[in-house]
Amino acid sequence: MxxxxxxxxxxxxxxxxxxxxxxxxxxxxxxxxxxxxxxxxxxxxxxxxxxxxxxxxxxxxxxxxxxxxxxxxxxxxxxxxxxxxxxxxxxxxxxxxxxxxxxxxxxxxxxxxxxxxxxxxxxxxxxxxxxxxxxxxxxxxxxxxxxxxxxxxxxxxxxxxxxxxxxxxxxRGAYRDAIKSYLKARLPTLCGDCQRRYETNPLRVLDCKVDGDKFADSPIMLDYxxxxxxxxxxxxxxxxxxxxxxxxxxxxxxxxxxxxxxxxxxxxxxxxxxxxxxxxxxxxxxxxxxxxxxxxxxxxxxxxxxxxxxxxxxxxIALPRPALFLSALGPEAVAFALPVLHDLRSAGIRVDTDYTGSSLKSQMKKADKSGADLTLIIGEEEIKNNKAILRNMKTKEQSVLTLTTLIEDLKKRLLPA
RNA sequence: GUGGGCGUAGCUAAGUUGGUAGAGCUCCAGGUUGUGGCCCUGGUGGCCGCGGGUUCAAGCCCCGUCGCUCACCCCA
CATH class of the missing domain: 3.30.930.10 (Bira Bifunctional Protein; Domain 2)
Incomplete structure:
Protein backbone atom coordinates (compact mmCIF):
# COMPACT_ATOMS: atom_id res chain seq x y z
CA MET A 1 0.00 0.00 0.00
CA ARG A 172 -21.50 41.04 28.99
CA GLY A 173 -21.77 39.61 32.49
CA ALA A 174 -25.20 41.09 32.99
CA TYR A 175 -26.39 39.64 29.71
CA ARG A 176 -24.94 36.28 30.51
CA ASP A 177 -26.86 36.23 33.76
CA ALA A 178 -30.04 37.22 31.96
CA ILE A 179 -29.64 34.42 29.47
CA LYS A 180 -28.93 31.86 32.12
CA SER A 181 -32.00 32.71 34.09
CA TYR A 182 -34.05 32.74 30.91
CA LEU A 183 -32.78 29.30 29.95
CA LYS A 184 -32.91 27.80 33.38
CA ALA A 185 -36.69 27.35 33.36
CA ARG A 186 -36.62 25.77 29.92
CA LEU A 187 -33.62 23.57 30.50
CA PRO A 188 -35.50 20.25 30.75
CA THR A 189 -37.09 20.78 27.32
CA LEU A 190 -33.80 21.40 25.53
CA CYS A 191 -31.64 18.98 23.60
CA GLY A 192 -28.66 17.32 25.23
CA ASP A 193 -26.18 19.58 23.50
CA CYS A 194 -27.96 22.66 24.79
CA GLN A 195 -28.00 21.36 28.33
CA ARG A 196 -24.27 20.92 28.11
CA ARG A 197 -23.79 24.33 26.50
CA TYR A 198 -25.84 25.95 29.22
CA GLU A 199 -22.84 25.37 31.44
CA THR A 200 -19.96 25.84 29.01
CA ASN A 201 -21.18 28.66 26.76
CA PRO A 202 -24.77 29.72 27.43
CA LEU A 203 -24.77 32.32 24.65
CA ARG A 204 -24.30 29.54 22.16
CA VAL A 205 -27.51 27.84 23.12
CA LEU A 206 -29.42 30.53 21.21
CA ASP A 207 -27.59 29.43 18.08
CA CYS A 208 -28.61 25.76 18.41
CA LYS A 209 -29.72 24.07 15.22
CA VAL A 210 -32.24 21.88 16.98
CA ASP A 211 -33.84 24.29 19.42
CA GLY A 212 -32.73 27.60 17.97
CA ASP A 213 -36.18 28.70 16.86
CA LYS A 214 -37.58 28.33 20.38
CA PHE A 215 -35.75 31.41 21.58
CA ALA A 216 -37.48 34.18 19.66
CA ASP A 217 -38.40 35.85 22.95
CA SER A 218 -35.00 35.49 24.59
CA PRO A 219 -33.20 38.53 25.95
CA ILE A 220 -30.77 39.91 23.39
CA MET A 221 -27.33 41.36 23.97
CA LEU A 222 -28.12 44.62 22.23
CA ASP A 223 -30.58 45.47 25.01
CA TYR A 224 -27.92 44.97 27.63
CA ILE A 317 -9.47 33.43 -14.45
CA ALA A 318 -6.81 33.48 -17.15
CA LEU A 319 -4.65 30.40 -17.24
CA PRO A 320 -0.93 30.90 -17.69
CA ARG A 321 0.18 29.98 -21.19
CA PRO A 322 3.39 30.31 -23.16
CA ALA A 323 3.88 32.99 -25.80
CA LEU A 324 5.65 30.56 -28.05
CA PHE A 325 5.87 26.82 -28.54
CA LEU A 326 9.04 25.57 -30.16
CA SER A 327 8.67 22.48 -32.33
CA ALA A 328 12.03 20.93 -33.09
CA LEU A 329 11.97 17.97 -35.47
CA GLY A 330 14.77 15.48 -35.24
CA PRO A 331 17.91 15.45 -33.07
CA GLU A 332 19.73 18.18 -34.97
CA ALA A 333 16.91 20.63 -34.53
CA VAL A 334 16.53 19.68 -30.88
CA ALA A 335 20.20 20.48 -30.37
CA PHE A 336 19.84 23.78 -32.18
CA ALA A 337 16.82 24.68 -30.03
CA LEU A 338 18.61 24.44 -26.69
CA PRO A 339 20.32 27.86 -26.71
CA VAL A 340 17.34 29.44 -28.43
CA LEU A 341 15.07 28.41 -25.57
CA HIS A 342 17.62 29.58 -23.05
CA ASP A 343 18.04 33.02 -24.60
CA LEU A 344 14.34 33.65 -24.97
CA ARG A 345 13.60 32.52 -21.43
CA SER A 346 16.42 34.66 -20.07
CA ALA A 347 14.85 37.60 -21.85
CA GLY A 348 11.59 36.97 -20.03
CA ILE A 349 9.67 35.33 -22.85
CA ARG A 350 7.60 32.34 -21.84
CA VAL A 351 8.53 29.50 -24.16
CA ASP A 352 7.54 25.87 -24.03
CA THR A 353 8.84 22.93 -26.01
CA ASP A 354 8.76 19.19 -26.33
CA TYR A 355 12.20 17.62 -26.25
CA THR A 356 11.24 14.47 -28.10
CA GLY A 357 11.88 15.74 -31.62
CA SER A 358 8.97 13.59 -32.71
CA SER A 359 6.62 14.03 -35.65
CA LEU A 360 5.37 17.49 -36.53
CA LYS A 361 1.81 16.34 -36.16
CA SER A 362 2.27 15.27 -32.56
CA GLN A 363 4.16 18.45 -31.76
CA MET A 364 1.45 20.60 -33.29
CA LYS A 365 -1.01 18.88 -30.98
CA LYS A 366 1.15 19.75 -28.01
CA ALA A 367 1.57 23.31 -29.24
CA ASP A 368 -2.18 23.61 -29.52
CA LYS A 369 -2.71 22.19 -26.07
CA SER A 370 -0.15 24.55 -24.54
CA GLY A 371 -2.28 27.50 -25.61
CA ALA A 372 0.60 29.32 -27.24
CA ASP A 373 -0.35 31.89 -29.87
CA LEU A 374 2.74 31.14 -31.92
CA THR A 375 4.61 28.00 -32.87
CA LEU A 376 8.15 28.04 -34.14
CA ILE A 377 8.96 25.11 -36.39
CA ILE A 378 12.54 24.03 -36.92
CA GLY A 379 13.26 20.81 -38.82
CA GLU A 380 16.01 19.22 -40.86
CA GLU A 381 15.19 21.36 -43.87
CA GLU A 382 15.18 24.58 -41.92
CA ILE A 383 18.56 23.81 -40.40
CA LYS A 384 19.88 23.14 -43.91
CA ASN A 385 18.43 26.35 -45.34
CA ASN A 386 19.08 28.63 -42.36
CA LYS A 387 15.33 29.16 -41.95
CA ALA A 388 12.58 28.67 -39.39
CA ILE A 389 8.81 28.81 -39.75
CA LEU A 390 6.73 30.91 -37.41
CA ARG A 391 3.08 29.87 -37.37
CA ASN A 392 0.25 31.91 -35.92
CA MET A 393 -2.01 29.31 -34.35
CA LYS A 394 -5.16 31.35 -34.66
CA THR A 395 -4.86 32.67 -38.20
CA LYS A 396 -2.71 29.79 -39.47
CA GLU A 397 -0.50 32.36 -41.19
CA GLN A 398 3.13 31.32 -41.48
CA SER A 399 6.19 33.44 -42.01
CA VAL A 400 9.79 32.47 -42.63
CA LEU A 401 12.54 33.65 -40.28
CA THR A 402 16.30 33.43 -40.69
CA LEU A 403 18.10 31.25 -38.14
CA THR A 404 21.12 33.51 -37.79
CA THR A 405 18.94 36.42 -36.63
CA LEU A 406 16.26 34.26 -35.02
CA ILE A 407 16.63 35.26 -31.39
CA GLU A 408 16.73 39.01 -32.04
CA ASP A 409 13.80 38.66 -34.38
CA LEU A 410 11.69 36.76 -31.85
CA LYS A 411 12.56 39.17 -29.07
CA LYS A 412 11.43 42.04 -31.26
CA ARG A 413 8.09 40.34 -31.86
CA LEU A 414 7.45 39.03 -28.36
CA LEU A 415 8.80 41.65 -25.99
CA PRO A 416 6.79 44.78 -25.35
CA ALA A 417 8.40 47.76 -27.04
C1' G B 1 -16.26 11.39 19.54
C1' U B 2 -21.40 9.72 16.87
C1' G B 3 -24.22 8.38 12.42
C1' G B 4 -25.38 7.79 6.84
C1' G B 5 -23.38 6.91 1.79
C1' C B 6 -19.39 5.09 -1.24
C1' G B 7 -14.54 2.28 -2.76
C1' U B 8 -13.89 -1.28 -10.40
C1' A B 9 -8.03 2.06 -15.42
C1' G B 10 -5.09 8.77 -14.41
C1' C B 11 -10.67 10.83 -14.52
C1' U B 12 -16.12 9.64 -15.13
C1' A B 13 -18.27 5.17 -14.59
C1' A B 14 -21.27 -0.15 -16.56
C1' G B 15 -21.12 -4.93 -14.64
C1' U B 16 -27.90 -9.42 -14.95
C1' U B 17 -30.19 -14.67 -10.21
C1' G B 18 -22.25 -15.58 -8.40
C1' G B 19 -19.70 -18.18 -14.44
C1' U B 20 -13.10 -16.02 -17.00
C1' A B 21 -13.88 -7.31 -16.28
C1' G B 22 -16.63 -3.93 -20.92
C1' A B 23 -17.02 1.58 -22.18
C1' G B 24 -16.33 7.14 -22.63
C1' C B 25 -12.59 10.88 -21.69
C1' U B 26 -7.23 11.43 -21.11
C1' C B 27 -2.41 9.68 -22.90
C1' C B 28 0.56 7.42 -27.14
C1' A B 29 0.87 5.96 -32.47
C1' G B 30 -1.30 6.04 -37.27
C1' G B 31 -5.08 7.89 -41.14
C1' U B 32 -0.48 10.49 -48.39
C1' U B 33 6.11 11.40 -47.43
C1' G B 34 6.61 17.82 -42.35
C1' U B 35 1.23 21.21 -39.88
C1' G B 36 -3.09 21.55 -34.24
C1' G B 37 -8.62 21.78 -32.79
C1' C B 38 -13.41 17.88 -35.55
C1' C B 39 -13.60 12.83 -37.32
C1' C B 40 -11.78 7.55 -38.01
C1' U B 41 -8.43 3.24 -36.65
C1' G B 42 -5.22 0.96 -33.28
C1' G B 43 -2.47 0.80 -28.69
C1' U B 44 -0.88 1.68 -23.34
C1' G B 45 -3.26 1.39 -18.86
C1' G B 46 -7.29 -2.88 -13.81
C1' C B 47 -4.02 -7.57 -7.11
C1' C B 48 -12.37 -4.82 -8.94
C1' G B 49 -9.27 -0.65 -1.56
C1' C B 50 -6.97 -4.60 1.68
C1' G B 51 -7.41 -9.36 4.61
C1' G B 52 -10.18 -13.57 5.65
C1' G B 53 -14.63 -16.78 4.84
C1' U B 54 -18.64 -19.44 1.88
C1' U B 55 -18.50 -21.88 -3.14
C1' C B 56 -16.57 -26.21 -8.35
C1' A B 57 -16.45 -20.79 -9.27
C1' A B 58 -16.61 -14.15 -5.92
C1' G B 59 -16.20 -7.34 -8.61
C1' C B 60 -21.04 -9.42 -6.95
C1' C B 61 -22.65 -13.16 -0.93
C1' C B 62 -20.69 -13.04 4.60
C1' C B 63 -17.12 -11.10 8.43
C1' G B 64 -13.27 -7.84 9.49
C1' U B 65 -10.22 -3.76 8.27
C1' C B 66 -8.46 0.70 5.87
C1' G B 67 -9.72 4.85 3.04
C1' C B 68 -12.95 8.62 0.91
C1' U B 69 -17.31 11.44 1.54
C1' C B 70 -21.61 13.87 3.79
C1' A B 71 -24.02 15.16 8.30
C1' C B 72 -24.02 15.84 13.86
C1' C B 73 -20.67 18.47 17.08
C1' C B 74 -17.53 22.66 16.35
C1' C B 75 -15.86 26.38 13.27
C1' A B 76 -12.96 29.83 8.72
Missing part, protein backbone atom coordinates in the same frame (compact mmCIF):
# COMPACT_ATOMS: atom_id res chain seq x y z
CA UNK A 2 1.44 3.35 -1.05
CA UNK A 3 1.71 6.07 1.57
CA UNK A 4 -1.14 8.52 1.46
CA UNK A 5 -1.55 12.07 2.68
CA UNK A 6 -2.67 12.47 6.28
CA UNK A 7 -6.41 12.36 6.83
CA UNK A 8 -8.07 15.70 6.35
CA UNK A 9 -5.19 17.38 4.52
CA UNK A 10 -5.16 18.16 0.84
CA UNK A 11 -2.60 18.66 -1.86
CA UNK A 12 -3.26 21.85 -3.74
CA UNK A 13 -2.50 20.79 -7.28
CA UNK A 14 -1.30 22.94 -10.17
CA UNK A 15 -4.79 22.94 -11.65
CA UNK A 16 -6.09 24.66 -8.51
CA UNK A 17 -3.36 27.26 -8.30
CA UNK A 18 -4.74 29.95 -10.63
CA UNK A 19 -7.70 30.43 -8.28
CA UNK A 20 -5.49 30.45 -5.19
CA UNK A 21 -3.07 32.90 -6.71
CA UNK A 22 -5.85 35.15 -7.91
CA UNK A 23 -7.46 35.25 -4.48
CA UNK A 24 -4.15 35.86 -2.73
CA UNK A 25 -3.05 38.55 -5.16
CA UNK A 26 -6.42 40.31 -4.95
CA UNK A 27 -6.34 40.26 -1.17
CA UNK A 28 -2.76 41.55 -1.03
CA UNK A 29 -3.49 44.40 -3.39
CA UNK A 30 -6.68 45.41 -1.56
CA UNK A 31 -5.20 45.20 1.94
CA UNK A 32 -2.18 47.25 0.95
CA UNK A 33 -4.48 49.89 -0.51
CA UNK A 34 -5.99 50.16 2.95
CA UNK A 35 -2.57 50.55 4.56
CA UNK A 36 -2.16 46.99 5.83
CA UNK A 37 1.25 45.28 5.76
CA UNK A 38 1.95 41.60 5.54
CA UNK A 39 3.34 39.76 8.53
CA UNK A 40 4.54 36.16 8.58
CA UNK A 41 4.54 34.47 11.93
CA UNK A 42 5.45 30.87 12.80
CA UNK A 43 2.95 28.10 12.28
CA UNK A 44 3.69 26.80 15.77
CA UNK A 45 3.77 28.49 19.13
CA UNK A 46 3.93 27.50 22.76
CA UNK A 47 0.62 25.90 23.65
CA UNK A 48 0.01 28.38 26.40
CA UNK A 49 -0.43 31.21 23.90
CA UNK A 50 -3.50 29.61 22.40
CA UNK A 51 -4.91 28.50 25.73
CA UNK A 52 -4.70 32.06 27.00
CA UNK A 53 -6.01 33.83 23.93
CA UNK A 54 -8.63 31.50 22.46
CA UNK A 55 -9.85 30.34 25.85
CA UNK A 56 -8.88 27.25 27.79
CA UNK A 57 -12.39 25.80 27.82
CA UNK A 58 -13.20 26.28 24.13
CA UNK A 59 -13.57 23.27 21.88
CA UNK A 60 -10.60 24.38 19.83
CA UNK A 61 -8.25 24.28 22.78
CA UNK A 62 -9.85 21.36 24.58
CA UNK A 63 -10.02 18.86 21.79
CA UNK A 64 -8.93 20.14 18.41
CA UNK A 65 -5.35 21.31 18.69
CA UNK A 66 -2.31 19.51 17.37
CA UNK A 67 -0.23 19.66 20.50
CA UNK A 68 2.99 17.82 21.19
CA UNK A 69 6.16 18.05 23.17
CA UNK A 70 9.30 19.01 21.32
CA UNK A 71 12.67 17.46 22.12
CA UNK A 72 13.23 19.92 24.91
CA UNK A 73 10.01 18.86 26.57
CA UNK A 74 8.16 22.09 25.87
CA UNK A 75 4.53 21.98 24.82
CA UNK A 76 4.09 23.15 21.27
CA UNK A 77 0.93 23.61 19.23
CA UNK A 78 0.34 23.93 15.51
CA UNK A 79 -1.60 27.15 15.20
CA UNK A 80 -5.38 26.61 15.00
CA UNK A 81 -5.99 30.23 13.99
CA UNK A 82 -3.95 33.29 13.13
CA UNK A 83 -4.78 36.04 15.58
CA UNK A 84 -2.92 34.70 18.61
CA UNK A 85 0.42 34.53 16.84
CA UNK A 86 0.06 37.94 15.23
CA UNK A 87 -0.85 39.56 18.54
CA UNK A 88 2.05 37.78 20.20
CA UNK A 89 4.41 39.21 17.57
CA UNK A 90 2.83 42.65 17.97
CA UNK A 91 3.55 42.58 21.67
CA UNK A 92 6.95 40.90 21.43
CA UNK A 93 8.26 43.46 18.94
CA UNK A 94 6.57 46.33 20.72
CA UNK A 95 4.94 47.41 17.51
CA UNK A 96 2.54 49.56 19.51
CA UNK A 97 5.45 51.93 20.06
CA UNK A 98 5.88 52.60 16.36
CA UNK A 99 2.46 53.99 15.63
CA UNK A 100 -0.94 54.33 17.19
CA UNK A 101 -2.63 52.01 14.72
CA UNK A 102 -0.88 48.92 13.40
CA UNK A 103 -2.50 47.24 10.43
CA UNK A 104 -1.36 43.71 9.59
CA UNK A 105 -2.45 40.92 7.29
CA UNK A 106 -1.34 37.33 6.92
CA UNK A 107 -2.10 34.21 4.96
CA UNK A 108 -1.20 30.61 5.57
CA UNK A 109 -2.14 27.20 6.89
CA UNK A 110 -3.97 26.50 10.16
CA UNK A 111 -4.44 23.15 11.87
CA UNK A 112 -7.36 21.65 13.76
CA UNK A 113 -7.97 18.01 14.50
CA UNK A 114 -11.63 17.80 13.56
CA UNK A 115 -13.50 15.17 11.61
CA UNK A 116 -13.13 16.33 8.01
CA UNK A 117 -16.15 17.24 5.93
CA UNK A 118 -17.10 19.63 3.17
CA UNK A 119 -15.30 22.92 3.74
CA UNK A 120 -13.55 21.65 6.86
CA UNK A 121 -10.07 20.22 6.77
CA UNK A 122 -7.40 19.46 9.32
CA UNK A 123 -4.95 21.66 7.51
CA UNK A 124 -6.77 24.60 6.02
CA UNK A 125 -5.81 28.10 4.98
CA UNK A 126 -6.83 31.48 6.19
CA UNK A 127 -6.29 34.98 4.96
CA UNK A 128 -6.68 37.38 7.85
CA UNK A 129 -6.19 40.94 8.96
CA UNK A 130 -5.67 42.54 12.35
CA UNK A 131 -5.92 46.26 13.14
CA UNK A 132 -4.29 46.84 16.49
CA UNK A 133 -3.98 49.86 18.75
CA UNK A 134 -7.29 51.70 18.47
CA UNK A 135 -10.81 50.93 19.54
CA UNK A 136 -12.36 53.62 17.37
CA UNK A 137 -15.51 52.37 15.60
CA UNK A 138 -14.27 53.66 12.28
CA UNK A 139 -11.59 50.99 12.39
CA UNK A 140 -14.38 48.43 12.58
CA UNK A 141 -16.00 50.03 9.56
CA UNK A 142 -12.73 50.07 7.66
CA UNK A 143 -12.18 46.38 8.31
CA UNK A 144 -15.72 45.46 7.32
CA UNK A 145 -15.51 47.57 4.19
CA UNK A 146 -12.33 45.78 3.26
CA UNK A 147 -13.91 42.37 3.78
CA UNK A 148 -16.88 43.38 1.68
CA UNK A 149 -14.58 44.80 -0.98
CA UNK A 150 -12.54 41.64 -1.21
CA UNK A 151 -15.53 39.49 -2.11
CA UNK A 152 -16.71 42.09 -4.56
CA UNK A 153 -13.34 42.06 -6.27
CA UNK A 154 -13.15 38.31 -6.57
CA UNK A 155 -16.66 38.28 -7.98
CA UNK A 156 -18.45 36.30 -5.29
CA UNK A 157 -21.97 37.47 -4.59
CA UNK A 158 -24.88 36.13 -2.60
CA UNK A 159 -23.14 36.48 0.74
CA UNK A 160 -24.72 37.94 3.83
CA UNK A 161 -22.74 40.01 6.31
CA UNK A 162 -24.18 39.43 9.76
CA UNK A 163 -23.11 41.63 12.63
CA UNK A 164 -23.69 41.76 16.34
CA UNK A 165 -22.17 43.23 19.45
CA UNK A 166 -21.05 41.07 22.32
CA UNK A 167 -20.50 44.00 24.66
CA UNK A 168 -17.46 44.32 26.84
CA UNK A 169 -16.37 43.00 30.21
CA UNK A 170 -18.71 45.50 31.84
CA UNK A 171 -21.99 44.58 30.20
CA UNK A 225 -25.09 46.99 26.11
CA UNK A 226 -23.55 49.65 28.28
CA UNK A 227 -23.58 53.22 26.97
CA UNK A 228 -20.11 53.05 25.49
CA UNK A 229 -20.73 49.73 23.70
CA UNK A 230 -24.10 50.88 22.47
CA UNK A 231 -22.62 54.05 21.00
CA UNK A 232 -19.85 52.06 19.41
CA UNK A 233 -22.26 49.68 17.76
CA UNK A 234 -24.51 52.46 16.51
CA UNK A 235 -21.58 54.25 14.94
CA UNK A 236 -20.52 51.08 13.14
CA UNK A 237 -24.04 50.53 11.93
CA UNK A 238 -24.39 54.09 10.65
CA UNK A 239 -21.00 53.92 8.95
CA UNK A 240 -21.88 50.75 7.07
CA UNK A 241 -25.07 52.37 5.84
CA UNK A 242 -23.19 55.44 4.76
CA UNK A 243 -20.78 53.29 2.74
CA UNK A 244 -23.61 51.23 1.24
CA UNK A 245 -22.30 48.02 2.69
CA UNK A 246 -25.22 45.66 3.11
CA UNK A 247 -25.52 43.86 6.44
CA UNK A 248 -28.01 42.21 8.74
CA UNK A 249 -28.01 42.39 12.49
CA UNK A 250 -28.06 38.93 13.98
CA UNK A 251 -28.54 39.21 17.74
CA UNK A 252 -27.79 35.52 18.14
CA UNK A 253 -24.41 35.68 16.48
CA UNK A 254 -21.90 34.29 18.94
CA UNK A 255 -18.26 33.54 18.39
CA UNK A 256 -16.52 30.39 19.49
CA UNK A 257 -13.40 32.08 20.73
CA UNK A 258 -13.35 33.76 24.11
CA UNK A 259 -11.40 36.85 23.15
CA UNK A 260 -14.11 38.62 21.18
CA UNK A 261 -15.74 41.81 22.47
CA UNK A 262 -18.12 44.37 21.01
CA UNK A 263 -18.41 44.13 17.21
CA UNK A 264 -18.53 40.59 15.84
CA UNK A 265 -19.47 39.49 12.37
CA UNK A 266 -19.72 36.59 9.98
CA UNK A 267 -19.96 36.39 6.24
CA UNK A 268 -22.24 33.48 5.45
CA UNK A 269 -23.27 31.74 2.28
CA UNK A 270 -26.30 29.56 1.87
CA UNK A 271 -25.82 26.19 0.18
CA UNK A 272 -22.12 25.87 0.80
CA UNK A 273 -22.84 22.78 2.83
CA UNK A 274 -23.03 22.84 6.57
CA UNK A 275 -19.85 24.86 6.86
CA UNK A 276 -21.39 28.01 5.48
CA UNK A 277 -19.28 30.66 7.17
CA UNK A 278 -16.78 31.99 4.65
CA UNK A 279 -15.21 34.65 6.84
CA UNK A 280 -15.64 35.79 10.39
CA UNK A 281 -14.10 38.05 12.95
CA UNK A 282 -14.62 40.74 15.47
CA UNK A 283 -13.17 43.10 18.01
CA UNK A 284 -10.98 41.83 20.83
CA UNK A 285 -10.19 44.72 23.09
CA UNK A 286 -8.84 42.63 25.93
CA UNK A 287 -6.56 40.33 24.01
CA UNK A 288 -3.39 42.40 23.66
CA UNK A 289 -3.30 42.93 27.38
CA UNK A 290 -3.96 39.25 28.01
CA UNK A 291 -0.89 38.42 25.93
CA UNK A 292 1.23 40.79 27.98
CA UNK A 293 1.00 44.02 25.99
CA UNK A 294 -0.58 47.34 26.83
CA UNK A 295 -4.33 47.68 27.23
CA UNK A 296 -5.17 48.42 23.65
CA UNK A 297 -7.91 47.62 21.21
CA UNK A 298 -7.88 45.33 18.22
CA UNK A 299 -10.15 43.99 15.54
CA UNK A 300 -9.68 41.48 12.74
CA UNK A 301 -11.15 38.82 10.57
CA UNK A 302 -10.09 35.64 8.86
CA UNK A 303 -11.52 34.07 5.78
CA UNK A 304 -11.39 30.40 4.93
CA UNK A 305 -9.46 30.15 1.69
CA UNK A 306 -10.82 26.72 0.71
CA UNK A 307 -14.36 27.93 1.34
CA UNK A 308 -13.87 31.17 -0.55
CA UNK A 309 -12.34 29.36 -3.48
CA UNK A 310 -15.25 26.95 -3.70
CA UNK A 311 -17.43 30.00 -4.35
CA UNK A 312 -15.20 31.51 -7.01
CA UNK A 313 -15.84 30.97 -10.69
CA UNK A 314 -12.76 29.69 -12.43
CA UNK A 315 -14.20 30.60 -15.82
CA UNK A 316 -12.89 34.15 -15.88
Missing amino acids: AIQAIKGVKDILPADMPLWQHLEATARRLFEDYGFSEIRVPIFEYTELFARSIGASTDIVEKEMYTFEDRDGRKITLRPEGTAGVVRAFVEHKMYAESQLTRLYYMGPMFRHERPQKGRYRQFHQIGVEALGLDHPHVDIEVLAMLHGLFTRIGVGGLTLQINSLGDSEC LCTACKEHFETVEAGLRKLDIPFAINPRLVRGLDYYTRTTFELVMGHLGAQNTVAAGGRYDGLVREIGGPATGGIGFALGVERAISLMDSAN
